[in-house]
Amino acid sequence: MTQHTNFSTRLDDLQKRVETARSAVQAAATESDAKLKERIDRAQADLDQSVQNAQQEVSQTADSARAKWAQLKADTAAKMSDAKANADKRARHVDAKVAAKDADWAETDAAESLDFANWAVENAHLTVLDAIHARAYADQLAKAEVNS
The missing domain is CATH 1.10.287 (Helix Hairpins)
Structure with missing residues (x-):
């Protein structure tokens, strides 16, 4: 398989992930609080795993170009909000x-x-x-x- 074919496959995978995210967002709009929190927990776990993977990639990458992108992924993932904590905090709002x-x-x-x-x-x-x-x-x- 050539890199070009690999790029096409990876773009197809990205498109599928966007379609999955769109479906989840559309379904979430009509779900109960408990179901939304369950979705948030799953999405947060996926993001947490992504952070771990990015940090591991940074530590294993010697190639400067790969290291640059791995560090960008790790930095970006680390800056993402903790949606689960926000949802838990939100439940305490009374105002x-x-x-x-x-x-x-x-x-x-x-x-x-x-x-x-x-x-x-x-x-x-x-x-x-x-x-x-x-x-x-x-x-x-x-x-x-x-x-x-």
């Missing part, structure tokens, strides 16, 4: 104004996360195109050397 401020903050945080995801996709688009171009150029030079 509607405080709860409304918390909801505003949570919505802003969600919007910022989506903006970051958009940036990440745009960045991936550019770097995948660059990688394809770099490989094509290297193959072209190798072919020229063989033919000369």
